[in-house]
Every structure is written in structure tokens, then in C-alpha cells.
Amino acid sequence: MSRLSKILAWLFIAFWALTALAPALITPGDPLAINPAQAFQAPGAGHVFGTDESGRDIYTRVIHGAGDSLFIGLAATAVGMGLAIVLGTLAAMAPRWLDGIILRVLEALYSIPSLLLALLIIAFTGPGVGPAIIAVGLSTAPGYARLVRSQIRTLKNSEMLEAATVLGRGTWLKVRNHLVPNALKPLLALVTLGVGQAVIWAAALSFLGLGTPPPAPEWGAMLSAGRTYLHLAWWMSLFPGLAIVVVAAGATLIGRALGGKARTI
Amino acid sequence: MGTLGWAARKLGGALVVLWLVATAIFIGIRLIPGDPAEAIMGGPGSQASAQALAAARAEFGLDQPAAVQYLMFLGKLARLDFGTSYALKRPVTDVMAEVLPKTIILALLALAAAWALALLFAALAMRANRFGAWLGGMVEIVAAAVPHFWLGAVLIMVFSSALGWLPAVDNGTAAGLVLPVLTLALPLAGFLTQLMRDSLATAMSSQFALAARARGESRLAVFWRHGLRHASLPALNLTGWAFSSLLSGAVVVEVIFARPGLGRSLLSAVLARDIPMVTGLALFSALVYILVMALTDAVQRAIDPAGAAS
Numbered sequence: 001m002s003r004l005s006k007i008l009a010w011l012f013i014a015f016w017a018l019t020a021l022a023p024a025l026i027t028p029g030d031p032l033a034i035n036p037a038q039a040f041q042a043p044g045a046g047h048v049f050g051t052d053e054s055g056r057d058i059y060t061r062v063i064h065g066a067g068d069s070l071f072i073g074l075a076a077t078a079v080g081m082g083l084a085i086v087l088g089t090l091a092a093m094a095p096r097w098l099d100g101i102i103l104r105v106l107e108a109l110y111s112i113p114s115l116l117l118a119l120l121i122i123a124f125t126g127p128g129v130g131p132a133i134i135a136v137g138l139s140t141a142p143g144y145a146r147l148v149r150s151q152i153r154t155l156k157n158s159e160m161l162e163a164a165t166v167l168g169r170g171t172w173l174k175v176r177n178h179l180v181p182n183a184l185k186p187l188l189a190l191v192t193l194g195v196g197q198a199v200i201w202a203a204a205l206s207f208l209g210l211g212t213p214p215p216a217p218e219w220g221a222m223l224s225a226g227r228t229y230l231h232l233a234w235w236m237s238l239f240p241g242l243a244i245v246v247v248a249a250g251a252t253l254i255g256r257a258l259g260g261k262a263r264t265i
Numbered sequence: 266m267g268t269l270g271w272a273a274r275k276l277g278g279a280l281v282v283l284w285l286v287a288t289a290i291f292i293g294i295r296l297i298p299g300d301p302a303e304a305i306m307g308g309p310g311s312q313a314s315a316q317a318l319a320a321a322r323a324e325f326g327l328d329q330p331a332a333v334q335y336l337m338f339l340g341k342l343a344r345l346d347f348g349t350s351y352a353l354k355r356p357v358t359d360v361m362a363e364v365l366p367k368t369i370i371l372a373l374l375a376l377a378a379a380w381a382l383a384l385l386f387a388a389l390a391m392r393a394n395r396f397g398a399w400l401g402g403m404v405e406i407v408a409a410a411v412p413h414f415w416l417g418a419v420l421i422m423v424f425s426s427a428l429g430w431l432p433a434v435d436n437g438t439a440a441g442l443v444l445p446v447l448t449l450a451l452p453l454a455g456f457l458t459q460l461m462r463d464s465l466a467t468a469m470s471s472q473f474a475l476a477a478r479a480r481g482e483s484r485l486a487v488f489w490r491h492g493l494r495h496a497s498l499p500a501l502n503l504t505g506w507a508f509s510s511l512l513s514g515a516v517v518v519e520v521i522f523a524r525p526g527l528g529r530s531l532l533s534a535v536l537a538r539d540i541p542m543v544t545g546l547a548l549f550s551a552l553v554y555i556l557v558m559a560l561t562d563a564v565q566r567a568i569d570p571a572g573a574a575s
Binding site (some may be wrong): 023032104105107108111112113114115119120121122123124126127196203204207208209210221223226227230231234237240241244245248249251252253254 | 278281282285286289290293294296297405406409410411412413414415418419421422425426433509510512513516517520521528531532534535536538540543546547550551554555558571
């Protein structure tokens with residue numbers, strides 16, 4: 001990564017972190033304040049991104065929505081990655097028969113398309129933010145788990161591990177101190193890409209009415225509301241979606257710069 | 266490995282995967298708190314009638330021990346009997362026979378469109394200068410980062426609301442299919458272009474491409490006969506994955522464009538917590554994925570026998 005792109009990447013991350021953690025610093029307004037007299041205002045001087053059907057300011061809502069949208073994306077990635085580390089490490093270290101079973105389970109999870117798997121999980125849990133996080137996390141886990149497994153299998157035969165064995169380290173110590181940390185380093189790029197994708201999936205669930213419920217200013221929920229007024233108020237749909245694209249494209253660029261290849265939609 | 270052995274292994278693997286999916290669903294039903302009969306008929310607190318609940322108890326053998334229930338469940342699935350959708354009051358298989366072809370047609374058209382676009386872009390990128398290549402790279406990244414549910418809305422805004430060229434809903438005509446297919450195809454085309462560009466550049470600067478040129482083949486012929494073959498392999502590798510992502514995208518696209526299909530049926534089944542319907546649709550989408558994976562594998566064995574053997 002060049003110096004300039006490093007600075008740009010950190011600025012990008014800092015901007016979204018600030019927006020998510022302290023949206024009031026960027027825009028003073030209330031994202032839930034309704035003002036029916038101001039409904040469906042096109043973007044202009046008073047409201048840069050326009051207003052929605054209840055006269056709420058879209059710009060304020062997009063900025064305040066960053067917190068919810070990014071949190072669900074990050075939390076889902078954490079759930080998926082956590083599960084993947086456990087399953088991937090277990091598969092790589094276990095005897096062949098257990099490895100085979102875990103691989104089959106991962107294949108079964110993998111054979112249901114991500115969003116369909118997320119919907120399947122929500123059919124049992126019911127809708128909401130928590131289920132959305134678990135659903136998106138679980139649907140990303142099989143892909144990560146396979147990568148963790150293959151990383152650890154490569155590392156198992158490395159000289160570093162031989163040295164640890166010679167020094168008499170136990171299996172658990174080897175896994176904790178050597179295998180997992182070293183297996184995760186090359187995955188950092190993919191996880192960065194994955195966060196962008198998780199934000200999209202989470203927004204998709206809210207868009208379908210299964211994640212964050214309205215009137216919370218979550219980007220997918222805002223798009224869902226905007227769909228009803230697509231012909232009347234294009235700005236209700238344009239700007240929240242643009243925020244998702246900026247986050248996902250930014251995550252892709254950073255992930256690529258870290259050496260990852262895009263493999264997830 | 267012979268073709269027969271290959272087919273047997275694929276079939277065995279597919280059955281194991283389907284069995285695991287079915288088992289996960291069976292466990293899932295038991296994990297819903299409260300009366301399992303109620304869980305099957307719309308989740309806790311559903312307003313199912315006593316009669317409907319009794320029917321569900323009998324159908325799923327809920328008064329039997331868990332092991333018997335499990336075997337009954339698997340036995341019915343093996344006979345392709347998914348029960349009755351309690352929300353639609355119709356056999357699940359009837360609903361699936363109706364919606365599945367629609368989604369598969371949509372996904373196949375989108376796959377074809379994405380391949381055509383990706384080949385076009387990759388060929389164009391070959392002739393681009395540095396700025397063009399950079400611009401192309403950025404377009405690919407943005408195309409791949411665009412969520413379907415937003416792209417669909419933007420395409421409706423531009424081509425339906427503003428220009429009035431195409432209908433905003435899928436009304437069953439060819440024109441009505443254009444926007445849904447494009448919505449699904451564009452992000453995938455972005456991914457495929459990224460993959461093809463790299464391998465196309467490698468192939469076109471390789472020894473065999475040079476040799477073909479030396480034999481007097483035109484640039485276009487070399488591109489068509491050698492370059493494409495090598496460029497499409499890594500992308501073809503991903504076809505199973507691409508199809509799976511198209512099925513995911515189809516949920517959203519069917520909702521936006523009001524097109525009947527597997528995705529939209531699954532969404533309404535999930536909203537109604539119609540477990541028989543959800544079970545049938547989940548198993549069927551897994552089956553479709555497995556079939557597509559086997560097909561891509563077969564095509565790969567035909568294009569690149571050496572790679573398939575290893």
C-alpha cells in the first residue's frame with residue numbers, strides 16, 4: 001500500500017467511525033423529528049438531500065443511520081468470523097472423520113444462497129436486529145471457515161510449529177499463540193471486504209422488513225420506505241443507497257489494497 | 266476418475282448435503298420456544314385454530330417420540346411431500362412448481378447477460394490506455410459494491426420514471442424483464458470482468474498466443490480461440506457461486522419488480538413463519554445450487570480435462 005492510499009484509507013475509516021459514534025457532531029438535527037408541512041421536499045437549500053413522507057430530513061437520517069448500519073455489518077462479520085475460527089481450526093486440527101463431518105456441514109450451509117439462508121434463520125427466530133446479525137453472520141461463516149481451515153493446515157506443517165513442538169508446547173498453546181494469529185493475518189483483507197458485504201446484506205434484510213424496524217434511520221429501512229414513493233421522491237431512495245455503495249466500495253478498495261480478492265457478493 | 270465414479274460421488278455428496286439441511290430445519294423447528302405445532306403454523310402466539318393445530322400434530326407426528334418424528338419428517342421429504350402451506354392453503358410442491366421456473370429463468374437470463382457484459386468489458390479493457398484501465402477498474406468496483414435493492418430502484422428512476430422507456434413492474438412482457446435482468450446482471454458483470462481481465466491479459470501475452478500470431482492468425486482469432494478460453498476458466502469456476510448469488514439477488518429483485526418467484530414466495534413464507542413452505546423452498550434452492558455446481562463441474566471437465574483430473 002502506498003503512503004497516500006494508506007492515509008486515504010485511514011481518513012475513510014476515521015470519517016465513518018466518527019459518523020457512526022457521534023453523528024450529532026456532523027449534523028445537529030433530530031433524525032426522527034417529523035414535520036408534515038415539509039414532506040417530500042426535493043433536495044435544495046434547506047434540506048440538501050430533501051425530506052421524506054413525514055418531513056424528516058434525509059441528510060440527518062443518512063448520517064444518523066451510519067451507526068445502525070455499520071454496527072450490524074461489523075457485528076455480523078464478528079459473529080461469522082468467530083464461528084469460522086472455531087469451526088475452521090477444529091476441522092484442521094481434528095482427525096480425518098471429524099474434519100470430513102465439519103466440511104460437509106459447511107458445504108450444506110454453503111449450498112443455500114446467503115440471503116436465502118439468512119431468511120431461513122429469520123423464519124425460526126422472527127425478525128429484528130439481533131436475528132439479522134446472527135443470520136448475516138451465519139451466512140458468511142462457511143466461506144471464512146474454509147479459508148481458516150486451509151490456512152491452518154498449511155501452517156501445521158511450518159517450521160515455526162515444528163519449533164513449538166520441539167519446545168514441548170501443548171496443542172492448545174500452539175493453536176492460540178501460533179496457528180490462529182498467523183492464519184488470521186492473510187484473512188484481514190477478506191474480512192475488510194466482508195464488512196462491506198455484511199453491511200449490504202444487513203441493509204437488504206432491513207429493506208425486506210426483517211431487520212431494523214422503521215422509523216429508525218437505518219439505510220436499508222430508509223430504502224424500503226423510499227420504494228413506495230419512487231416515482232414521487234427519488235431522493236428518498238438515492239441518498240441512503242449511495243451511503244451503502246460508498247461504504248461497500250471503500251471496504252472493497254481497502255481490502256484489495258491489503259491484498260484480498262473479491263469473492264463475495 | 267471415470268465419469269460414472271464422478272457422477273456417483275456427486276450424487277452421494279448431494280444427498281448428504283440435503284439431509285444435513287433437512288436435519289438443521291428439523292432442529293430449528295424444535296428450537297422455537299413453545300408448542301411445536303404452533304411453531305409450524307406461524308410461530309409463537311399464532312392464531313392457528315385448534316383444528317389446524319391438531320392437523321399439524323398428526324401430520325408431523327408431534328405426539329410421537331422425537332426420533333420417530335425425525336424419521337417421519339425425513340420420510341416425507343424423501344417422497345417430495347413437503348406438506349401444505351398453511352398461509353396459502355395449498356400443497357407446497359404446487360407453489361414451488363409454479364414459482365421455481367420463473368426464478369430460474371430470471372437467474373439464467375441474468376447469468377447470460379452478465380457473461381456477455383463481462384466479455385465485452387474485458388475485451389474493451391484490452392485496448393484501453395492507462396486512464397481507461399483505471400476508470401474501468403473503478404467502474405468494476407462500484408458495480409460490484411452496488412446492492413441489488415438500490416440498483417433496481419435507480420434503474421426504475423432513470424428508465425421508468427424519468428425516461429419512460431421501460432415498465433417499473435414485471436408485467437410478463439419482454440420489456441418488463443429488461444430491468445430485473447439488468448439489476449441482477451450488472452453487479453455480477455463487475456465481478457466477472459475483474460476476473461477475466463487478469464487472466465485475459467496473461468493469456469494474450471503468453472507463448473501460445475505469440476505462437477498462434479506467428480502462424481499468421483489474426484489478433485481477433487487469437488483472442489477468440491485462445492484468449493477467451495483461458496479467460497473464462499477462472500470465471501467459470503465461480504459459476505456455481507455466481508448462480509447462488511443470483512438466487513440471493515432474486516429475492517430482492519422479485520420484491521422490487523413485483524415478479525412472482527422463489528425469492529418472493531420465501532419472503533412471504535418467512536414473514537408468515539410458514540414453516541412447511543420455508544422448508545420446501547430452502548431444500549429446493551439447495552438442490553438447484555447442487556445441480557448447477559455439478560453442471561459447471563461437467564463443463565469444466567469438458568473444457569479443461571487436465572485440470573479436472575487433478
